[in-house]
Amino acid sequence: MPRLLFFCGHAGTGKSTLAHRLISPLMQRTGEPFCLLDKDTLYGRYSAAAMAAITGDPNDRDSPAYLENLRDPEYHGLLDTARENLVLGISVLVVGPLSREVRGHLLNDPAWLHLPPGTTTQTVWVHLPEDEAHARIIRRGNPNDAYKLAHWDAYRTRRFMPAPADYPELIFFDNLAPGEAELEALLAALSA
Template identity: 85%
Template sequence: MPRLIFFCGHAGTGKTTLAHRLIGPLMQATGEPFCLLDKDTLYGRYSAAAMAAITGDPNDRDSPAYLENLRDPEYQGLLDTARENLALGISVLVVGPLSREVKAHQLHDPAWLKVPAGTVVHIVWVHLPENEAHDRIVRRGNPNDAYKLAHWDAYRTRRFMPAPAEYPELTYFDNLAPDDAGTQALLHALAA
Protein backbone atom coordinates (compact mmCIF):
# COMPACT_ATOMS: atom_id res chain seq x y z
CA MET A 1 0.00 0.00 0.00
CA PRO A 2 1.59 3.28 -1.03
CA ARG A 3 1.73 6.25 1.31
CA LEU A 4 0.67 9.80 0.65
CA ILE A 5 2.29 12.16 3.11
CA PHE A 6 1.45 15.85 3.07
CA PHE A 7 3.77 18.47 4.57
CA CYS A 8 1.44 21.43 5.03
CA GLY A 9 1.64 24.76 6.82
CA HIS A 10 2.06 28.42 6.20
CA ALA A 11 4.93 30.09 4.35
CA GLY A 12 8.30 30.03 6.06
CA THR A 13 7.59 27.14 8.42
CA GLY A 14 10.20 24.80 6.90
CA LYS A 15 7.94 22.28 5.13
CA THR A 16 10.35 21.65 2.27
CA THR A 17 13.41 21.34 4.49
CA LEU A 18 11.60 18.84 6.71
CA ALA A 19 10.42 16.76 3.73
CA HIS A 20 13.96 16.73 2.32
CA ARG A 21 15.30 15.63 5.68
CA LEU A 22 12.82 12.75 6.01
CA ILE A 23 12.52 11.27 2.51
CA GLY A 24 15.73 9.22 2.69
CA PRO A 25 15.06 7.88 6.19
CA LEU A 26 11.45 7.09 5.18
CA MET A 27 12.62 5.04 2.20
CA GLN A 28 15.11 3.24 4.42
CA ALA A 29 12.59 2.61 7.23
CA THR A 30 9.79 1.37 4.95
CA GLY A 31 11.74 -0.20 2.10
CA GLU A 32 9.40 1.65 -0.28
CA PRO A 33 10.15 4.00 -3.17
CA PHE A 34 9.09 7.61 -2.57
CA CYS A 35 8.96 10.69 -4.73
CA LEU A 36 8.84 14.28 -3.52
CA LEU A 37 6.39 16.72 -5.11
CA ASP A 38 6.97 20.31 -4.05
CA LYS A 39 4.41 22.77 -5.41
CA ASP A 40 7.02 25.50 -5.87
CA THR A 41 9.36 23.21 -7.81
CA LEU A 42 6.61 21.81 -10.01
CA TYR A 43 4.90 25.11 -10.79
CA GLY A 44 7.35 27.88 -9.93
CA ARG A 45 8.62 28.62 -13.44
CA TYR A 46 5.18 28.23 -15.01
CA SER A 47 3.60 30.50 -12.42
CA ALA A 48 6.31 33.10 -12.94
CA ALA A 49 5.58 33.19 -16.67
CA ALA A 50 1.82 33.24 -16.15
CA MET A 51 1.91 35.99 -13.52
CA ALA A 52 4.25 38.07 -15.69
CA ALA A 53 1.59 37.85 -18.41
CA ILE A 54 -1.33 38.52 -16.05
CA THR A 55 0.09 41.21 -13.73
CA GLY A 56 3.50 42.07 -15.16
CA ASP A 57 5.15 40.70 -11.99
CA PRO A 58 6.70 37.21 -12.30
CA ASN A 59 7.27 37.09 -8.52
CA ASP A 60 3.61 37.71 -7.67
CA ARG A 61 2.59 34.52 -5.84
CA ASP A 62 0.03 35.76 -3.33
CA SER A 63 -2.03 38.55 -4.86
CA PRO A 64 -5.76 38.23 -5.56
CA ALA A 65 -4.88 37.70 -9.25
CA TYR A 66 -2.67 34.72 -8.36
CA LEU A 67 -5.18 33.28 -5.90
CA GLU A 68 -8.04 33.59 -8.40
CA ASN A 69 -6.20 32.31 -11.51
CA LEU A 70 -3.40 29.92 -10.56
CA ARG A 71 -3.70 28.70 -6.98
CA ASP A 72 -6.35 26.00 -7.47
CA PRO A 73 -5.02 24.65 -10.82
CA GLU A 74 -1.55 24.33 -9.25
CA TYR A 75 -2.93 22.27 -6.37
CA GLN A 76 -5.09 20.17 -8.71
CA GLY A 77 -2.03 19.39 -10.85
CA LEU A 78 0.01 18.62 -7.74
CA LEU A 79 -2.59 16.11 -6.57
CA ASP A 80 -3.01 14.64 -10.07
CA THR A 81 0.74 13.99 -10.17
CA ALA A 82 0.60 12.41 -6.71
CA ARG A 83 -2.29 10.14 -7.78
CA GLU A 84 -0.37 9.02 -10.87
CA ASN A 85 2.62 8.00 -8.74
CA LEU A 86 0.42 6.29 -6.15
CA ALA A 87 -1.28 4.26 -8.91
CA LEU A 88 2.20 3.04 -9.90
CA GLY A 89 2.88 1.94 -6.32
CA ILE A 90 5.22 4.84 -5.53
CA SER A 91 4.70 6.60 -2.21
CA VAL A 92 4.57 10.39 -2.36
CA LEU A 93 5.58 13.32 -0.17
CA VAL A 94 3.58 16.41 -1.15
CA VAL A 95 4.86 19.79 -0.01
CA GLY A 96 2.62 22.84 -0.12
CA PRO A 97 0.67 25.10 2.19
CA LEU A 98 -2.69 23.47 1.35
CA SER A 99 -4.22 25.54 4.15
CA ARG A 100 -7.68 25.79 2.53
CA GLU A 101 -7.76 22.03 2.05
CA VAL A 102 -6.60 21.39 5.62
CA LYS A 103 -9.19 23.82 6.98
CA ALA A 104 -11.95 21.98 5.06
CA HIS A 105 -10.67 18.52 6.19
CA GLN A 106 -10.33 17.56 2.51
CA LEU A 107 -6.92 15.90 2.74
CA HIS A 108 -8.44 13.32 5.08
CA ASP A 109 -11.42 12.63 2.79
CA PRO A 110 -10.79 9.65 0.46
CA ALA A 111 -13.67 10.67 -1.82
CA TRP A 112 -12.17 14.13 -2.27
CA LEU A 113 -8.59 12.87 -2.61
CA LYS A 114 -9.49 10.16 -5.15
CA VAL A 115 -6.38 8.15 -4.34
CA PRO A 116 -6.06 4.42 -5.01
CA ALA A 117 -7.78 2.17 -2.47
CA GLY A 118 -5.49 1.23 0.40
CA THR A 119 -3.36 4.39 0.21
CA VAL A 120 -2.14 5.34 3.67
CA VAL A 121 -2.52 9.09 4.17
CA HIS A 122 -0.63 11.21 6.71
CA ILE A 123 -0.97 14.97 7.04
CA VAL A 124 1.86 16.77 8.83
CA TRP A 125 1.09 20.33 9.90
CA VAL A 126 4.42 22.13 10.18
CA HIS A 127 4.09 25.23 12.31
CA LEU A 128 6.04 28.16 13.68
CA PRO A 129 4.99 31.31 15.48
CA GLU A 130 4.09 34.03 12.99
CA ASN A 131 7.01 36.29 13.90
CA GLU A 132 9.54 33.48 13.36
CA ALA A 133 7.95 32.46 10.03
CA HIS A 134 8.06 36.12 8.93
CA ASP A 135 11.73 36.39 9.92
CA ARG A 136 12.60 33.19 8.04
CA ILE A 137 10.82 34.46 4.93
CA VAL A 138 12.81 37.70 5.12
CA ARG A 139 16.10 35.81 5.65
CA ARG A 140 15.60 33.43 2.74
CA GLY A 141 15.28 36.39 0.38
CA ASN A 142 13.13 34.62 -2.21
CA PRO A 143 11.68 37.16 -4.69
CA ASN A 144 8.47 35.11 -4.76
CA ASP A 145 7.79 36.26 -1.20
CA ALA A 146 7.87 39.97 -2.08
CA TYR A 147 4.11 40.37 -2.50
CA LYS A 148 3.41 38.46 0.70
CA LEU A 149 5.88 40.58 2.69
CA ALA A 150 4.60 43.84 1.21
CA HIS A 151 1.04 42.85 2.12
CA TRP A 152 1.76 40.97 5.34
CA ASP A 153 -1.28 42.33 7.19
CA ALA A 154 -3.57 40.91 4.51
CA TYR A 155 -1.63 37.63 4.28
CA ARG A 156 -1.65 37.07 8.02
CA THR A 157 -5.47 37.06 8.07
CA ARG A 158 -5.28 33.75 6.17
CA ARG A 159 -2.90 32.17 8.69
CA PHE A 160 -4.52 29.84 11.16
CA MET A 161 -3.43 27.21 13.64
CA PRO A 162 -5.67 24.14 13.43
CA ALA A 163 -6.73 23.07 16.92
CA PRO A 164 -5.85 19.43 17.62
CA ALA A 165 -9.35 18.69 18.95
CA GLU A 166 -10.88 19.94 15.69
CA TYR A 167 -8.24 18.41 13.40
CA PRO A 168 -7.41 14.97 14.83
CA GLU A 169 -6.23 13.84 11.38
CA LEU A 170 -3.18 16.09 11.59
CA THR A 171 0.24 15.22 12.95
CA TYR A 172 1.67 18.43 14.38
CA PHE A 173 5.35 19.28 14.06
CA ASP A 174 6.71 22.32 15.90
CA ASN A 175 9.61 23.47 13.72
CA LEU A 176 10.81 26.27 15.98
CA ALA A 177 13.70 24.27 17.42
CA PRO A 178 13.30 20.68 16.24
CA ASP A 179 15.46 18.18 18.05
CA ASP A 180 16.52 14.73 16.92
CA ALA A 181 14.00 13.05 19.22
CA GLY A 182 11.09 15.00 17.75
CA THR A 183 12.21 14.34 14.19
CA GLN A 184 12.68 10.62 14.95
CA ALA A 185 9.22 10.44 16.54
CA LEU A 186 7.74 11.98 13.39
CA LEU A 187 9.67 9.54 11.20
CA HIS A 188 8.39 6.57 13.19
CA ALA A 189 4.79 7.83 13.03
CA LEU A 190 5.01 8.24 9.24
CA ALA A 191 6.73 4.89 8.68
CA ALA A 192 4.35 2.90 10.90
Protein backbone atom coordinates (compact mmCIF):
# COMPACT_ATOMS: atom_id res chain seq x y z
CA MET A 1 0.00 0.00 0.00
CA PRO A 2 1.42 3.40 -0.90
CA ARG A 3 1.91 6.01 1.81
CA LEU A 4 1.11 9.70 1.70
CA LEU A 5 3.16 11.56 4.29
CA PHE A 6 2.70 15.28 4.91
CA PHE A 7 5.37 17.45 6.55
CA CYS A 8 3.44 20.56 7.52
CA GLY A 9 4.05 23.60 9.67
CA HIS A 10 4.71 27.29 9.44
CA ALA A 11 7.57 29.00 7.61
CA GLY A 12 11.02 28.55 9.07
CA THR A 13 10.27 25.39 11.05
CA GLY A 14 12.57 23.18 8.96
CA LYS A 15 10.00 21.07 7.13
CA SER A 16 12.08 20.68 3.97
CA THR A 17 15.32 19.98 5.81
CA LEU A 18 13.61 17.32 7.93
CA ALA A 19 11.98 15.71 4.89
CA HIS A 20 15.31 15.58 3.03
CA ARG A 21 16.96 14.04 6.08
CA LEU A 22 14.33 11.30 6.47
CA ILE A 23 13.39 10.28 2.93
CA SER A 24 16.34 7.98 2.32
CA PRO A 25 16.01 6.21 5.70
CA LEU A 26 12.26 5.89 5.02
CA MET A 27 12.90 4.19 1.70
CA GLN A 28 15.46 1.86 3.30
CA ARG A 29 13.21 1.01 6.23
CA THR A 30 10.01 0.45 4.22
CA GLY A 31 11.57 -0.94 1.05
CA GLU A 32 9.25 1.37 -0.90
CA PRO A 33 10.00 4.03 -3.51
CA PHE A 34 9.14 7.57 -2.41
CA CYS A 35 8.63 10.78 -4.35
CA LEU A 36 9.41 14.06 -2.56
CA LEU A 37 7.06 16.91 -3.48
CA ASP A 38 8.03 20.22 -1.92
CA LYS A 39 5.56 22.99 -2.75
CA ASP A 40 8.29 25.62 -3.03
CA THR A 41 10.33 23.52 -5.46
CA LEU A 42 7.32 22.45 -7.51
CA TYR A 43 5.77 25.90 -7.85
CA GLY A 44 8.55 28.36 -7.04
CA ARG A 45 9.40 29.46 -10.58
CA TYR A 46 5.77 29.45 -11.70
CA SER A 47 4.72 31.53 -8.69
CA ALA A 48 7.55 33.98 -9.31
CA ALA A 49 6.36 34.58 -12.87
CA ALA A 50 2.71 34.80 -11.87
CA MET A 51 3.32 37.18 -8.97
CA ALA A 52 5.57 39.37 -11.13
CA ALA A 53 2.62 39.71 -13.51
CA ILE A 54 0.04 40.24 -10.75
CA THR A 55 1.89 42.48 -8.27
CA GLY A 56 5.22 43.28 -9.92
CA ASP A 57 7.00 41.38 -7.12
CA PRO A 58 8.23 37.91 -8.13
CA ASN A 59 9.16 37.13 -4.51
CA ASP A 60 5.69 37.78 -3.08
CA ARG A 61 4.39 34.60 -1.40
CA ASP A 62 2.27 36.05 1.41
CA SER A 63 0.34 39.09 0.26
CA PRO A 64 -3.44 39.04 -0.10
CA ALA A 65 -2.94 38.90 -3.88
CA TYR A 66 -0.89 35.69 -3.55
CA LEU A 67 -3.32 34.14 -1.08
CA GLU A 68 -6.31 34.97 -3.29
CA ASN A 69 -4.82 33.97 -6.66
CA LEU A 70 -2.17 31.26 -6.23
CA ARG A 71 -2.30 29.60 -2.82
CA ASP A 72 -5.18 27.17 -3.43
CA PRO A 73 -4.25 26.28 -7.04
CA GLU A 74 -0.69 25.48 -5.89
CA TYR A 75 -1.97 23.16 -3.17
CA HIS A 76 -4.49 21.50 -5.48
CA GLY A 77 -1.72 20.90 -8.03
CA LEU A 78 0.54 19.54 -5.30
CA LEU A 79 -2.16 17.07 -4.22
CA ASP A 80 -2.94 16.15 -7.85
CA THR A 81 0.75 15.32 -8.38
CA ALA A 82 0.83 13.29 -5.17
CA ARG A 83 -2.31 11.40 -6.20
CA GLU A 84 -0.83 10.57 -9.61
CA ASN A 85 2.23 9.02 -7.95
CA LEU A 86 0.08 7.09 -5.46
CA VAL A 87 -1.98 5.59 -8.29
CA LEU A 88 1.31 4.33 -9.74
CA GLY A 89 2.16 2.70 -6.39
CA ILE A 90 4.80 5.27 -5.43
CA SER A 91 4.67 6.62 -1.89
CA VAL A 92 4.80 10.39 -1.55
CA LEU A 93 6.26 12.79 0.98
CA VAL A 94 4.59 16.22 0.61
CA VAL A 95 6.21 19.31 2.12
CA GLY A 96 4.23 22.50 2.57
CA PRO A 97 2.59 24.61 5.25
CA LEU A 98 -0.96 23.36 4.51
CA SER A 99 -2.07 25.11 7.69
CA ARG A 100 -5.67 25.70 6.53
CA GLU A 101 -5.97 22.05 5.61
CA VAL A 102 -4.50 20.94 8.94
CA ARG A 103 -6.81 23.30 10.82
CA GLY A 104 -9.78 21.78 8.97
CA HIS A 105 -8.68 18.18 9.69
CA LEU A 106 -8.60 17.54 5.93
CA LEU A 107 -5.26 15.75 5.54
CA ASN A 108 -6.56 12.56 7.10
CA ASP A 109 -9.80 12.61 5.08
CA PRO A 110 -9.38 10.16 2.16
CA ALA A 111 -12.60 11.41 0.53
CA TRP A 112 -11.39 15.04 0.55
CA LEU A 113 -7.96 13.98 -0.67
CA HIS A 114 -9.45 11.67 -3.35
CA LEU A 115 -6.88 9.00 -2.53
CA PRO A 116 -6.58 5.62 -4.20
CA PRO A 117 -7.96 2.83 -1.99
CA GLY A 118 -5.46 1.44 0.50
CA THR A 119 -3.36 4.60 0.79
CA THR A 120 -1.94 5.14 4.27
CA THR A 121 -1.84 8.80 5.31
CA GLN A 122 0.12 10.45 8.12
CA THR A 123 0.74 14.10 8.88
CA VAL A 124 3.74 15.45 10.77
CA TRP A 125 3.29 18.90 12.28
CA VAL A 126 6.80 20.40 12.42
CA HIS A 127 6.97 23.22 14.93
CA LEU A 128 9.26 25.73 16.60
CA PRO A 129 8.72 28.66 18.92
CA GLU A 130 7.79 31.74 16.90
CA ASP A 131 10.96 33.64 17.80
CA GLU A 132 13.18 30.80 16.58
CA ALA A 133 11.20 30.38 13.34
CA HIS A 134 11.47 34.16 12.78
CA ALA A 135 15.24 34.07 13.39
CA ARG A 136 15.67 31.12 10.99
CA ILE A 137 13.69 32.92 8.29
CA ILE A 138 15.96 35.94 8.65
CA ARG A 139 19.11 33.77 8.57
CA ARG A 140 18.13 31.86 5.45
CA GLY A 141 17.80 35.11 3.51
CA ASN A 142 15.27 33.80 0.99
CA PRO A 143 13.80 36.69 -1.05
CA ASN A 144 10.42 34.90 -0.95
CA ASP A 145 10.26 35.71 2.77
CA ALA A 146 10.57 39.50 2.28
CA TYR A 147 6.83 40.20 2.32
CA LYS A 148 6.34 37.94 5.34
CA LEU A 149 9.14 39.64 7.28
CA ALA A 150 7.97 43.15 6.35
CA HIS A 151 4.44 42.27 7.50
CA TRP A 152 5.33 39.95 10.39
CA ASP A 153 2.57 41.19 12.69
CA ALA A 154 -0.04 40.33 10.06
CA TYR A 155 1.65 37.04 9.11
CA ARG A 156 1.91 35.88 12.71
CA THR A 157 -1.89 36.05 13.07
CA ARG A 158 -2.07 33.12 10.61
CA ARG A 159 0.30 31.03 12.74
CA PHE A 160 -1.37 28.54 15.03
CA MET A 161 -0.24 25.62 17.12
CA PRO A 162 -2.72 22.77 16.98
CA ALA A 163 -3.49 21.32 20.39
CA PRO A 164 -2.67 17.59 20.47
CA ALA A 165 -6.02 16.80 22.12
CA ASP A 166 -7.86 18.52 19.25
CA TYR A 167 -5.64 17.08 16.50
CA PRO A 168 -5.02 13.42 17.38
CA GLU A 169 -4.30 12.67 13.72
CA LEU A 170 -1.07 14.70 13.83
CA ILE A 171 2.40 13.53 14.73
CA PHE A 172 3.95 16.51 16.51
CA PHE A 173 7.67 17.08 15.96
CA ASP A 174 9.58 19.74 17.89
CA ASN A 175 12.34 20.74 15.48
CA LEU A 176 14.23 23.08 17.81
CA ALA A 177 17.14 20.70 18.47
CA PRO A 178 16.05 17.12 17.80
CA GLY A 179 18.45 14.39 18.80
CA GLU A 180 18.90 11.00 17.22
CA ALA A 181 16.30 9.48 19.57
CA GLU A 182 13.62 11.94 18.42
CA LEU A 183 14.48 11.40 14.75
CA GLU A 184 14.43 7.63 15.23
CA ALA A 185 11.03 7.81 16.94
CA LEU A 186 9.63 9.86 14.05
CA LEU A 187 11.12 7.49 11.50
CA ALA A 188 9.63 4.50 13.35
CA ALA A 189 6.20 6.13 13.44
CA LEU A 190 6.28 6.91 9.72
CA SER A 191 7.55 3.50 8.64
CA ALA A 192 5.26 1.36 10.79
